[in-house]
Amino acid sequence: MKTKKDIKFFINDREVVAKAGETILNVARRENIYIPTMCYLEKVNPIASCRLCLVDVEGSKGSILSCQTKPTENIRVKTDSAHLYKQRQNIMKLYDVNHPLECGVCDKSGACDLQNKNIEFGIDCQDFAVKEPHRKIENWGKIQYDPSLCILCEKCVSTCNQAIGDDAIELKFGGYSSSVFLKNKNSKTLECSTCGECIAVCPVGALISTDFKYSSNIWELNKIIPSICSHCSAGCEINYEVKHSSTLNHESKIYRVTNDFENSSICGAGRFGFNFANNPHESNLKNKKFDEVVNALKKAETIIFNSQITNEEAFILQKLKEKLGLKLVNYEALNLQKFLNAFGRSSGETLPNGKIEDVENADQIIVVGSRIIVENPIVRYAMTKAFKNNRAFITYMHPVYEHLLHNVVRQFIRYEVGTEEGVIALLAEALLGQVLKFDLDVGYVSGETNVGEEELEKIFSIGKKSKKRVLIIGSDLIAHVKRENIARFLGVIQKFSNIRILLVPEESNSLGVAKICQLDEKESGNTVGYNMNGNYIISSLKNIGNFYIPALNQQEGTFINIDQKVKKLNVAVPFNGLSLNDIANKILNDKNKKQNTIEYTKNIFGIDFDSLENMQIESQEIEIDCNEMPHEISKLPTFDGTLVYNSRTFLEFNPFSAISQNVNINETVLIGSEQFATAGKISDGDEVEFEILGEKFRRKFKIDRNMRGVIALNPVFDKSLKSYLLSSIYKFQKVKIVKVAI
Amino acid sequence: MSLDAFKNRNIGSQNYVPVNIESYPTTGWDKFKQVVKRGIGKELFVGLWVVLREMLKFKIHTVQYPSEVLPIGPRYRAVHKLLRLLESGNERCIGCGLCEKICVADCIRMDTRVDENSRKEVVEYSINLGRCIFCGYCAEVCPELAIVHGSRYENVSEQRAHFVIKDDMLTPIDFLKQQKEFPGFGALSPNADQLVKKTPLAY
Structure with a gap:
């Protein structure tokens, strides 16, 4: 299978073939030929600092570094010889100079490359000193x-x-x-x-x-x-x-x-943030508690839940809905469903076609409506890779400036809060302007959104030169009131251009829940909260709620991730209590009771949990009536006054990661720019109070000198189960900030 | 080495000392003569006389255990002890976990944490003596001579779970003066100094 670009050469007298761009080390590793390294990392460019990977090439003087050298036709590479061994021994000896002999208390001992390589090269004494x-x-x-x-x-x-x-x-x-x-x-x-x-x-x-x-x-x-x-x-x-x-x-x-x-x-x-396992209350195991939860579900009219649950749990909730005639309420997943439906009606496909891999290989990336750095760090890492490897042109469109992205983002566009619909319309105009004509008053929309026409011109001109383009869509657009029209614009972009659209859902399994559950608009009557607040609370958050269920590191199940792949969760810590499946068994009273929750996996995906591997949910083509065009944009809303953005922080995404790191909730801070402080007449270290959705916040205010603009970042992870409600609404909220006199 | 070498039972010529044992009587008459000689002859009273003589001399060889115990060799491997540094009284154990790793019976467990001086501190250390086979590997592998085999061989308790936690093994700080430099199993050999290889010192 040798193609023209392939290079045939020999390693230790074995004939091997290098594909275009592969180094000698790459080929050797693929062919299971061992070359020792200390500094080589697959995911970054060769560092070439350790020089352990040196190899000899017949006919050439001196050794070469195999990690960064590409082979040429018919060279004969030797990876091991007495001379190379001696060289490598000397390198190891130099590493050992004054290396503290504290292996006994070193955290790395036992998994240390230096230890391993010293043993490999038989270093038992030290010849050098400094x-x-x-x-x-x-x-x-x-x-x-x-x-x-x-x-x-x-x-x-x-x-x-x-x-x-x-x-x-x-x-x-x-x-x-x-x-x-x-x-x-x-x-x-x-x-x-x-x-x-x-x-x-x-x-x-x-x-x-x-x-x-x-x-x-x-x-x-x-x-x-x-x-x-x-x-x-x-x-x-x-x-x-x-x-x-x-x-x-x-x-x-x-x-x-x-x-x-x-x-x-x-x-x-x-x-x-791994230490969030739930320890079941003793009374959880008693029948009384079990009857209590069954009765609560039978009495309830609504189950309100969030999307940080497995597909299997979602499926059981759906079954409970069918059996008991309940309402299932999950605002965030419902918004996503509406978004995807509208997207499907205009694009003709059920799902956006972007993957994280596409971001890595892209030449142009546009991020809209997502504080991507915390909403999905992996997408952000892919952006970094695209920038470093392909010099991708990255446009970051969000009302909040993100200082940590300034290394990779070439174009920051801070649009006005609430005008996402206009931003997407302008983008569609800029990206598809030659193919489609939208009924759009560019001047007005550009003025209202604060996205300049020359900025759009830049996006357009870069787009013309780029082969692989990705548009990353954040949860701000899904939570937006005009989500359906936004989705129509995106659907059209996907349909009429080669731009791939990557949708970043808010929660871990939003896509799964949106796929499995039939959701209702509004809760009514008696509510049971499943990991949410309600009249009766079933919760996996440590010591919260009326009935305890296993947390996500205590149960088996599946997620559908951003790449629409089915991913498997396994049990890390046991849970000695009852799960949703046990409750469902009692209520559903099926003849074929499911002993384990994962027996439902087969009902959802058609494959047993144990044989499920690398499953991909394929986007399907919708055949009938899928030519819906975006509607005309009416007046864009304006948000005046003091604004906060309900955001995650780098380490705390949700209440689970917050409890696992023993975050001192009193230390949670509202972070804003100096400009925000001046506008709100507050200064660094002040205690402030404000209210969102009836939830009172009392926070210390902290100035971040890297921030710009008049929107402050307000973390919501410390509000226990309520934080899911706060993160499922549109994240920009108008607040009245009151300084608390101490 | 082939298996035949192990199967060879030929011990060759050795320095064995043959013991002269009288042949057993076989006929009835011979047996009768032996009974008479031992019963009526002096042989019966020899034994009685030895007992009486020793009793009168109050020279009793029986060890009055448990009020009296025999001394044991320093390399005897009995219940473990955790030692302290003689000068400072600090614990010798650094929590490297080698004993836990090498233990063939898998009966050692330790908990470590960062202490106030950001050093590694062993907060709990336990040996399940119900499982321990007293092989001595832990004492031998210990780089700090922190865990050693003591001389306490009396393992009596109401419950197996009582054996043994850190407090039982560690030298109490007020008994530090009585702790001796350990000569026993796992300790440095007397010629240790000569075995040390020197690192070059350029300054």
Whole structure:
């Protein structure tokens, strides 16, 4: 299967073929030929700092670095020889110079590349010495950096720069006293999204998590449970590492979360927010409590729930609805359903056609209506990759300026709050202007939305040059009142251009819930809240509600993620109580009772849970009447006064991630720019009070000098189950901020 | 090495000392003669005399256990002890977890955390003596000579769960003076100094 571009060459006398762009190391790894490396990372460009991967090429003088060298036709590569072994031994000896012999207390011991390679190359003595400068251990919040353990492989810097995009750390060169430094010299803590990916890639114990530090030796965490992260719609594959809680307590506990850092990255919420397992109340097991929940459901008129549940739970709720004639209410999923229906009627396809992979390979990316950095960090990482690898032109359209994106975003457009419909119309005009004519008063809409015509011109001209274009749609557009018209515009864009549209749903399983459940508009009568507030609350949030059910790391189930892939959750920590399935068994009184919740997987996807692997929900073509065109835009709304944006923070996406990190709720702050402070007549550190949807907030105000504009960021994760309601509405809210006199 | 080498039972010539044992009587007459010789002869009273003589001399060889115990060798492997540093009184255990890892009976568990001085602190350490086979690997692997085998071989308790937690094993701080430099199992050999390889010092 050799094509023209393929290069035939030999590694250790074995004939191999390199595809275009592959390096010698890539080929060797594919062919299972071992070349040792210390600094090579699959997901970033070759760093070439360790020089362990050197190989010999017959006929050429000196060794070459296999990680960054592409082969030429018919060269004969030797990966191992006495001379290379000696070279590699010397490299390892240089790494070992003054490396503290504290393996006994080092967090990395047992999974340390330096240990492994020292053993591999039989280093048992030290021939070199140098005077050691004083190196201070740096504490950067969640992350601790010990420069004396650092081997300067640069994996962390490359990851932060190329895979994440925060660009928060850099290497300061200074010969033997080189070390990793914060890019912002004035800051003591890391100004980044705290993804912790630098901890994951660090081959030694130089960068470690302060939470995990000294809590367990790595090899004791021998129960590793592959699952997916339940905090956002990306559904990242993670491993829960589990051990008994303590010497005298045998109950399982999750100690940390790891990921396949060679190929993918996860965010801070996934890495640090794992400890949300529900411990069932004793009375949960008693029959009395069980009867109580069954009666509550029988009496109820409405079940109100959120989309952070598995497909199986959603399916059971749907069955309960059919049996008991209940109403199912989930505002956020209902909005998504309406959005997708309108999208389908104009595009002719049930789902948007964008995938995260498309973002990675795109030349032009437009993000609209999403604070993407917290709504779906994986999409943001894909944007970073697109920028670093393809020099993609990224346009970020959102009323809130995002400082951390300034490394990758070339064009920030801050549109007026509430004018999303106009923004999408202008985009459609700019992107499809030559194909379709919209009935649009560009001048008026441009004025109202504050999106300049020259900015649109730029998007258009870049679009002409780009081959692969992606439009990323955030939840602000789905929560918007005019969501249906917005969807029609997007449907038309998908239909008449090669632009791929990636929809970022608000919750982890919004797509699944929207697919499975028939939802009702408004709740009425007696309500049962399923992970939501109601007259009777069934909840998996720790110690909240009337009846406790397992949390998402305590149950098996499936999610449909942003790529429309079916992802599997596994049990990391046991739950000794009853689940929704047990309640359903009692109520449905079926002849064929389901012993486990996952038996419903077959009803949903037609495949058993255990044999489900890499399933993709395909977008279907709608054949009848799908030529709906966007409606004309009537008057655009204006939002005047003080505005806050109900946003997640980098580490806390929802109440589950908040409880798992023991966030001190009193320390939750309202973050705004200096401009916001002046407009609201408040200053840094003031206590303020305001109200959204009848929920009172009392927060400390903090000025972030990197922010711009007059919209403050208001985290809502600390409002327990109520926060789901706050995040399912349109996130920009007009508030009256009152300064509290202390 | 082939299996035949193990199956070879030929021990060759060794320095065995043959013991002369009188042959047993076979005929009835011989047996009768032996009974008379032992019963009526002095042989019966020899034993009685030895007992009487020792009793009168008050020279009793029986060890009066438990009020009296025999000394045991320093390398005996009995119930474990956790030692402290002799000078500072700090715990020697650094929580490296090697004993937990090497334990063949999987009976060691430890809990660690970051202490106030941001050092690794062992908060709990337990050995399930019901499972421990006293192989001594833990003492041998310990890089700090923190866990050692003590000389307490009396394992009596009402419950198995009583064996043993950190407080039972750790030298109490007020008994620090009585803690001796440990010579036993897992300790450094007397010629340890000569075995040390020196690292180059350029400054």
